Amino acid sequence: MSRSDPEASLQDEAARAGWMYYVGGKTQDQIATELGVSRQRAQRLVSRAMTDGLVHVRLEHKIAACLVLEAELTRRFGLCEVRVAPSLGDGGDPTRAIAGVGAGLMEKYLRRTEPLIMALGTGRALRACADEMLPITAEQHRIVSLIGNIAPDGSASFYDVIIRISDRVRAPHFPMPVPVISDTAAERAMFQRLRPAQIVFDLAKAADVTFVGVGQMGDDAPLLLDGFVSAPDLAEMQALGATGEIAGWVFDAQGKYIETCLSDRLGSARLEPNRPAPVIGIAAGLRKVRALKAALEGHIINGLVTDEATAQALLI
Numbered sequence: 001m002s003r004s005d006p007e008a009s010l011q012d013e014a015a016r017a018g019w020m021y022y023v024g025g026k027t028q029d030q031i032a033t034e035l036g037v038s039r040q041r042a043q044r045l046v047s048r049a050m051t052d053g054l055v056h057v058r059l060e061h062k063i064a065a066c067l068v069l070e071a072e073l074t075r076r077f078g079l080c081e082v083r084v085a086p087s088l089g090d091g092g093d094p095t096r097a098i099a100g101v102g103a104g105l106m107e108k109y110l111r112r113t114e115p116l117i118m119a120l121g122t123g124r125a126l127r128a129c130a131d132e133m134l135p136i137t138a139e140q141h142r143i144v145s146l147i148g149n150i151a152p153d154g155s156a157s158f159y160d161v162i163i164r165i166s167d168r169v170r171a172p173h174f175p176m177p178v179p180v181i182s183d184t185a186a187e188r189a190m191f192q193r194l195r196p197a198q199i200v201f202d203l204a205k206a207a208d209v210t211f212v213g214v215g216q217m218g219d220d221a222p223l224l225l226d227g228f229v230s231a232p233d234l235a236e237m238q239a240l241g242a243t244g245e246i247a248g249w250v251f252d253a254q255g256k257y258i259e260t261c262l263s264d265r266l267g268s269a270r271l272e273p274n275r276p277a278p279v280i281g282i283a284a285g286l287r288k289v290r291a292l293k294a295a296l297e298g299h300i301i302n303g304l305v306t307d308e309a310t311a312q313a314l315l316i
Helices: 005-022 028-037 039-051 064-077 094-112 124-132 162-169 185-193 195-205 233-238 287-297 308-314
Strands: 081-087 116-121 141-148 173-179 210-211 245-248 249-251 279-282 302-309
Touching: 005 028, 005 039, 005 064, 028 039, 039 116, 064 081, 064 308, 081 094, 081 308, 094 116, 094 124, 094 210, 094 279, 094 302, 116 124, 116 195, 124 162, 124 249, 141 195, 162 173, 173 185, 173 195, 185 195, 210 302, 245 287, 279 287, 287 302, 287 308
Parallel strands: 081 302, 116 141, 116 210, 141 173, 210 279, 279 302
Antiparallel strands: 245 249
């Protein structure tokens, strides 16, 4: 989806509203809540879907296949939020495919008038979403990081997204003021006793909505590529059954967290399974499928932004 084409974006929104109304049987009030718009705008979108010929017996629009996949993923995994973006085809970058869709979902929450806490992980997909977000004034909300912002060499973590997003939406933000990985368990404990760190951890636990990247644990693991673990460390984790990771916390194929050489040194909030608030994973690409499926089946995440090809693979 191109966020630079307002007409295409409006047609996609109208198609979604038309699908919800004519196929999903939702009221205009429900559609307004789901899309994060006013009831009047929801009414106009539904009308446009019919006027533009997007809705007959079925939805005559390219997004229809994505909406079918969203419904199937919701049923299969019991999800509260699902967005499936059209794939870009062979050779296309799946992260680019989902960036606009992920940004739109974040914007939906940030447009709410009632104050909320939004927690953010890190990674390439979240950074791509941050770059696609439209300017919003959302001073009533608080944005908090789940993970430390200091890389092993002392520099700022390259894929930290909280400052990028807070700049776009003018919301107070709370970075995690600790290293991503401390040298020792005692050092991590010292950092976590600091009052600023405790405030951030408490906010992360109380988040009303959370967006995270999901890392794979193959030989192309982001933890390895970004210099957070060594090749021997990764091999040791793989031997323990490592399948995916969220904010550095590693889990197996059943979505159960496993103890690794990082566990007592990680400077990040761990997302416990079955959180009642939305925890939305943003990831796409066939190399992500095993990690995503494990996170979904283990109920670490209860929402998903992905592309068609990844969605289809998750449903096999």
